[in-house]
Amino acid sequence: MQLKDIDLNLLLVFDRMLAEKRVSAVAESLGLSQPAISNALARLRKLLGDELFLRTARGMEPTPFALQLAEPVAYAMGALHTALNQQVVFDPATSTRSFTLAMTDIGEIYFTPRLMETLSVAAPGVTISTLRNNTATNLRDELESGHVDIAIGLLPQLKSGVFQRRLFLQRYVCLFSGAHPLARKRSVSLKDFSAADHVQVQAAGTGHGKADDVMAAQGIQRRIRLKVPHFVAIGHILQSSEMIATVPERLARSIAEPFGLVWRPHPVALPQIAINLFWHAKVHRDPGNQWLRGVLFDTFADGDGGASAA
Structure with a gap:
């Protein structure tokens, strides 16, 4: 017999009948009518080919076959109940996840x-x-x-x-070496920006390319001397060159001091980054x-x- 051949609700009735031994008590505990319980027992008897419970003076007593099923069915129902109702707790202080x-x-x-x-x-x-x-x-x-x-x-x-x-x-800013001529200015003009040599970061799989698209759409010319696929080397590159880069502000703040760089507000109205x-x-x-x-x-x-x- 396959599990697909049996209604698991019948096993719930079976499990309760083992405990209660009376159709009326099982019906009350499950919130069903007595005819519904009797019908469920009839279906289960036909499916399993055994009487399962016999009427006696002490109530509905299980047959030997029913007793054989009692422990595995009770274990399965208990395990299922626990799995459905357990509250998973995560304790960061002791977790090794x-x-x-x-x-x-x-x-x-x-x-x-x-x-x-x-x-x-x-x-x-x-x-x-x-x-x-x-x-x-x-x-x-x-x-x-x-x-x-x-x-x-x-x-x-x-x-x-x-x-x-x-x-x-966060916004985009201009980042460059502290020795760059632009470092002496409090702001970078669009003219300064267009006249400078640039490092362009082409970060595939992210939305950072939108800044390049906006500048291109506005007809802003950049003299791009170097293209790199990520931001991680920007500090090293700018530290020893007179190129500038368009980068997110929080990156600029993180690497400016370690690499002797400075940053200024961007002269182009670029969209903020979410x-x-x-x-x-x-x-x-x-x-x-x-x-x-x-x-x-x-x-x-x-x-x-x-x-x-x-």
């Missing part, structure tokens, strides 16, 4: 130092792995499969079955995932921002 965060190289520079400092106190046994945000389709699949717990960044393409919560908005947390609907109520989202929000968010389904 590992979380995977998808983020850009900017995210690793900006988020991970403070995050790990926070976790060293609040959750010393928790470990973090990071991987690069890839294409929206691959990242969505990784979130759905559970290979990625949370994604962080500028990911406007990430939709369908994914929740998001805004951490902050940096969000993203997680799949399947882990929306997972206590560990909820806790880590809370840590990230409490540590990095500028203001309150409710979660919404993308």
